[in-house]
Amino acid sequence: MKSRFGIVISAAMVLALAAGCSSSSDGSSSSAAGSGASAHPVDVGAPLPAEVKNKGKLAVGVKCDYPPFGYIDEASKNAGFEIDIAHQLASYAFGDPNALTLTCVTGSNRVSFLTSKRIDLIEATMNYTPERAQTIDFSTPYFASGVKLLVPKNSSITSFDELAGKQVISISGATASLWLTQCMKDVKQTLFAQTSQALTALNQNRGVALAQDDTLLLDLATKNPDLKVVGDAKADSPWGMGVRKGDAQMLAWINGALAHMQKTDFFWSEFQKTVTDTTAQRQFAKYLPRPGHNLTYPTGATIQC
Template structure:
């Protein structure tokens, strides 16, 4: 029987496949949750230990780049609203910044355009399932991490592929700009990649056998497999690295505020509390518990290159 986690993903992915990913969303209907689990209401901004940059404060809202095709972290729900674990975090940050969880504009981004959106100031920060890599850290500044994952493979149930070694000389489906694609480019140069910008496109391509596997973060692949009995996840995790938010390079003021907000959430146990509301299956919750920062337990980035072969 499908897990509740898989059911959440299945419903969301069905919407993505049917309608495609929204280009942007100004979502004013969602409410953030505080660390105790109650809905945040309009009130005073929260002191997170660092001031909100004047440029952001003057706009009266945060503009955040998020995923819109990556359930349960960021996706478009049945009512055409942004939903998911990362979306709840964004609303909580707006509550900290302005005393209003809806003082927020959510802009859909992909692996290939999220950094350019940040650099061009279309968004204030990236919160889009972005693994830390030393290479990315040359162009943006990463916040402290708030989740963790690695790269694995999604293949048909009857596939002979059981590891990354089995990809030699074959075509693999991946997402442009994603960690999986970067790792394959650096570490498996004889693999041909068929690149897409959206998860729905990649999943369709896999079902059409346009590649022998779909390489992506294990957090997404495990749940795609949970909703599709014809698929399975294989391979040891590669490029294992936590996720962080991205701010413009050298923007020390914004980075300090974001890190302060994340530390405030960690101390309130917001991440674990909200994740359990997003993912209601207790067995799945326990599998992912180690991937979340909690009071007295933080995640850290690896030293050196995360794309080691």
């Protein structure tokens, strides 16, 4: 029987082939907007930029192959935790959770989509790094994760130390690839643009491990019983949304919206709906901003060997 993840990946690949991995879509489920949807815009303490307001829609770059955060579901709709947040942002901005254009982006093209004004903001599992902050401005954090390894269930690999001289699969532009490049120069990386491609390569033994965010790997291991997650987390850092460098108005509005969500405990309530396994919920509860619990970016380099 095909696993749910297999169905999701297949749908994502169809979307990628039909839309060049970067097409816009308004086909996301209105039910993903969360319980805080409003018939009127919400004052988040900062005005929505006039350029966005005049369009009547918020254009967001999201992942389409990264369950449970951003993916294409069995009904060919955008779904996931980050998609729920995007709907809530649209509800705050326009009083309509579907006043939204979702564009599929990857780790390698998301910043260029932003700087070329194809999207208004990036919300695509993007770890904060000082290097990225030189090109774009980051919002306050809304999640956090680290890099671990996905390996076959019968693999003897248990840590990053055992990867020296071996072929490792990763995603181009992702934090995992950046960490391996800087900290394990003798590792031979096989890079892909899409999670589906990387997972296929691992199943075909084209690398001894897949290095990626622990959040994604946990979901993959849950849906693929022949795989397991190993290793201590590396390059752990919060995720932020990205806006164009110097766009103070947009940054102020996004931060105001995120603060409003934190105050109402929106992140936790939506995460519980997206990730229903209670063990996983306990593991990641500390990685969400909640009332009285803030996430902060590191002051030094995030990629430390």
